[in-house]
Amino acid sequence: MKVLFIGDSITEWGRHGDPEDIGTGYVRLIHDYFVTLYPNKQFTFLNRGVGGNRITDLAERWQQDAIAPNPDVISISIGINDVWRQIDHPEMEQVSVKQFEHLYVDLLTQVKEKTNAKIILMEPTVIDEDVESRGNQLLPNYVAVIRKVAQQFDATLVPTHRAFIDYLKANNGYKLTTDGVHMNSTGNMLMATTWIQAAGERLK
Template identity: 25%
Template sequence: NYVEMWTVTRYPNWKLTFRNVGIGGDRSVGGNSRFARDVLLHKPTAMTVDFGMNDGSYRAFEDGTFKPYMDGLQGMANQAKAANIRVAWATPQPLDTAEQGSTALTGYNQTLEKFSEGVKVIADKNGGLFVDQFHPYLAALDRARGKGSKYDRITAGDAVHPGPPGQALMAASILKGLSFPSLVSSAEIDAAGGKVVAAKNCTIENISKKDGGISFSRLDGALPFFPAEALGILPHAPILEELNDYRLQVTGLASGKYEVRVGSKKIAELTAEQLAAGVNLASGALTDGPIADQAKAVKAAVEAKNRFHHDMIFRGIVLSNVSIPEWLGLKLTPQEIETKRQAVITERLAKLPPLDAEVARALVMKANTFDIVPVK
């Protein structure tokens, strides 16, 4: 979800449709065998493939597990190529265990690193994009391990299934591998002259002097994004700032401290010197005010759409094993069951576009009023 949320908020005017067909506990062989059913159904133009965590069977590296892994990946590469689908091949992330020591590159993580090398082989062989999720994630774990004598896990959830902090780190690693742009938008304003000096991906209008500072409207072409439930990862990986450069530079203000308000909500307190040098307002903008509210609305719309797809279509029907108890007295052949399954899938798939439209509505950008006034 976080990869999708970051992407749609960075490109709110693009027509993007995301479908998640990952299965917990799956291996590349499984992904290959269900590719036609689960992937081609949606007629994608691009996809990410991320297997490996389960493929090594949680033990030391051996060819007996590596070969099926590579065969499964190559099988998916062949099917994607035949369907003209662009593929980004992502490595697995490492385990975040409570094991003590200066590095997490021990035990099963050594196996996962070797499996990650296999992902690069597949990407290079098939003209795909290689996305290294393993090493950025490992680097964050090792930074945390170097901060004290006792290591406490930083990614929440469990070692294999991270919670929101680990999921945000995974998403950031993948996005960086996809050359995701850090710039949300930037504006430079001359307060003394009341004019726009420069603007990227935003429009600045209605500049006026106000209460010893200035006021203006800013219509951005993108939103910053970061999930509030993942804030715990930031001391170890500053991905909020790295993936959200929401920049403002204001010169010509009298010396002193200023409040930066968006829609009357204070998001930062800065000196004239800091404002003149330029600041990244992403963290404050995502804490309170209209920008934070819109990012939350987008997140809620994406979650609602994905929940419907997961619960009512993918898990609810596609992956459902039908077993009719004898005592019900119902006689249905496997073919009759499959025919009914396909009919319900078609019916429910038709309900996804309206949910996609809700995401698009949440992404409609609006101008916000910025006030930069002296602290009283």
């Protein structure tokens, strides 16, 4: 079974220094979970995360990185930079909610038309470990798009945004990120366990 993960730096995390090109983030944890739990099953995990990507960047490389490998399962994690760039680089041309939805629908239409892949959509996580941060106030509109297109395309939704917000509300003081966005080991574990709980059946 070929499982392809595509997204931004949170997905990419460490893959360029990894001989297996899987990385050291949540993709590695999911890989290790399934390889050890099902040792008699043949898995191929592909990491196609690229740092800084927004959905516009995914659209430019979609055929080469998502369609051409012809995966059995494709997991998409995008949206953080579509919001974060509005905060840290407001001078850039921004991706509106409407454009985000239009592009996401186009990408998923291509998956449906050109592959037989099962589709898994991950919600973007958080921008700053503060529920009231500007980033976390802007993210829900993009999260809503992902929930909508998940229903539209019969995709499995991984509620990573909800999981992270619930964790922050618990206020136990243990950090999930290195800088408010990029995951430390605990944040990667929360992403991986949320993914496995929501989408693990797709790999059986």
